[in-house]
Amino acid sequence: MKIGFLPLDTRPCTYDMPVQLARQARAEILLPPQGIMAHYKDESDTAALTVWLEQIASECDALVVSVEQLLYGGLIQSRQTLVGLEERMKRLQVLSRIKRKNPEIVIYLSNVLMRTSISTLDSETLVWWEKINNYSKLYYREKAKNDVDAAQKCRLLEQEIPADVLNTFFTARSINHAINRASIQLVADGIVEELFILQEDCAPEGVQRFEQEVLEKDIEQLGVSERVSMFNGTDEAGAELLQRAICPEGSELEIVWLGKQHDFVAKYEDRPFYENLEGHMKALSLREKKGAQSVLFVLTPKQNQREASFPRAEAKTDYTREELDLFSRKIEEHAKEGRHCYLLDLDFTNGGNSEMLACLAQVMPISELWGYSAWNTASNSLGTLLAQVLASKDGNDEKNQAFTAERILDDALYQELVRSAVKNRIEAEGEDIYNIHDISRTEQYLKEEFEVISPLLKTIFGKKIPSFEVKLRWPRLFEVAVFTDLGGGPVYGEKIACCS
Known part of the structure; x- marks a missing residue:
């Protein structure tokens, strides 16, 4: 095709x-x-x-x-x-x-x-991003609910936010x-x-x-x-x-929830997550069926969903080690049955839970996981993983394993751990994380910070740590380009023949 x-x-x-x-x-x-x-x-x-x-x-x-x-x-x-x-x-x-x-x-x-x-787009627009985000909520309450207090706050914000x-x-x-x-x-x-x-x-x-x-x-x-x-x-x-x-015919998929919050509203979204799950699945002709060959494990937040890269004063995750072990063994049980297991990690937003991956790696090789996703918003992660479910129908081959490894390296390890470390280093040197000027130096920091977490890489991947490269596609830290050698490297930059 x-x-x-x-x-x-x-x-x-x-x-x-x-x-x-x-x-x-x-x-x-x-x-x-x-x-x-x-x-x-x-x-x-x-x-x-x-x-x-x-x-x-x-x-x-x-x-x-x-x-x-x-x-x-x-x-x-x-x-x-x-x-x-x-x-x-x-x-x-x-x-x-x-x-x-x-x-x-x-x-x-x-x-x-x-x-x-x-x-x-830069540190200055971040100020207006926060104020307009707040204004949007207040504007809705004023117009939809005739909220007088919201109306007053809107008028005040209109004085602060530049008219243009x-x-x-x-x-x-x-x-x-x-x-x-x-x-x-x-x-x-x-x-x-x-x-x-x-x-x-x-x-x-x-x-x-x-x-x-x-x-x-x-x-x-x-x-x-x-x-x-x-x-x-x-x-x-x-x-x-x-x-x-x-694949317009779609496929069948069993849903297994890891965690009790099935009706949580994810950060940056406006409806319960299960509604988005149903909507995305329907759009792809994915039909929920208990006992299906493919299984989607959904790790929900134990409390409110938080930013993966933000400092956490208490435990790294709200889940205990015992709870994560229990979730991991549930995935392992299905994998032992020959089922195709995919992990949708929604414990945090804008990144994954590396502790969950470390626990899972103790009970099964991470290469036996058919897919993983934890980037940006819950629905971003969901849609990408559902696409991988369809793309890998024929098997967990080398390319699929490479794609999963790239998602672990990027979604979990970069977003949760490396991103904040690099952010601290370049901000200390006067860089704007939304408009980075010294790309080569920042990419060197990326490499160094991945080396810092090499023990965790060994825990998760065992003896099969993939050879990979990490670069900045855009001059900001919000996302990076992580590609493994087995995956074939980036698509962007390939020579493309012009039309005749």
Whole structure:
């Protein structure tokens, strides 16, 4: 199967990981030529991307397209207002042209329902990120609940937040909302086969609630509820939609909860996690069945979900060693039965629980774990792991083991331990962690801090510590590019033939 893939942006989680899993499932993936998609704060060449899509469509069975990349030139750019709605709508028309010329092609689309704050591009914008995030919650309470106290606090924040920052926030939301409605219409018109609307970082109370209500009505009135999915997430959509195109029949999956909190609301999300689990599974045709060959173990937080990389004054984890041992033995029991075991580690947000992995490694080789995920938000982790479930249906081969090892190195060990250590070092030297200037020095620190935790690597991987490299793709510490030799290295940077 040949699929044209337009990723959300160039981060490893949105660019490399989806392609790694798709190739594992034996699909051929066509990517934009190098240089068209830009990094971080720069906008991609959207005109060139449009031309590229039209050129490759005739040779593809399917297209998986990020609206943010196609219309705005990236996720961060979608939160800005440099180009108006009319021009965005014109760019969206390329999908209709492609479908008219190639009626057999299947188009899968993802679009983001904007987060409840702005982008954090440096230390200064972090201040406004916090204030607008708070403003969003208060604004919702004022408008939806006639909360007088919330209204008063909103007025005070409006005096603190620069008018241009707040105006950009609401104008960008308005454009984004109109594009989401237009995308739903494309499904109703038969142009797009399936659409994922991903609710970006938010909270149970926020301005996104008003937009969700409108979109839900559109979906119902247009009769497209089986083809439009709306849930928390964002960065995982590319991986999911590629697997949706490759494996539309889905699979069966048993869910085993590790921990008692089945109804917790994850940090940066606006609904109970089990609702997102049900939504993502349904969108991928994954059917819950007790006794299924594949088993998803969900490690839930014992109390409130906390940031993995933040200092913890008390125990490293709320779970006792005895509890983690019990969870580990439960996974081992299923593995001994020949079941395919995947661990969704949601104890923390933005990183995993290395203590859990250390315990698991005492009862079974970590290479016998078919998948692991613990990065960013709960739904980001969930979507990536569900995509891996589908991609590894044929076996836990070398590529799948390498992908799992990369997730452990990145999601758990980098995010929980290495990230904070490197942060402390570069901040002491005057660096801004959201806008790093000395990349080579920071990458040297990354290497050194991974060496510091080498005893933990030995505990988790035993004698099979993978050879790996860690780099900065974007000049910030929020994510890194971790790739093993067995996994084949990064996808980004590969030589890609231009269209004829």
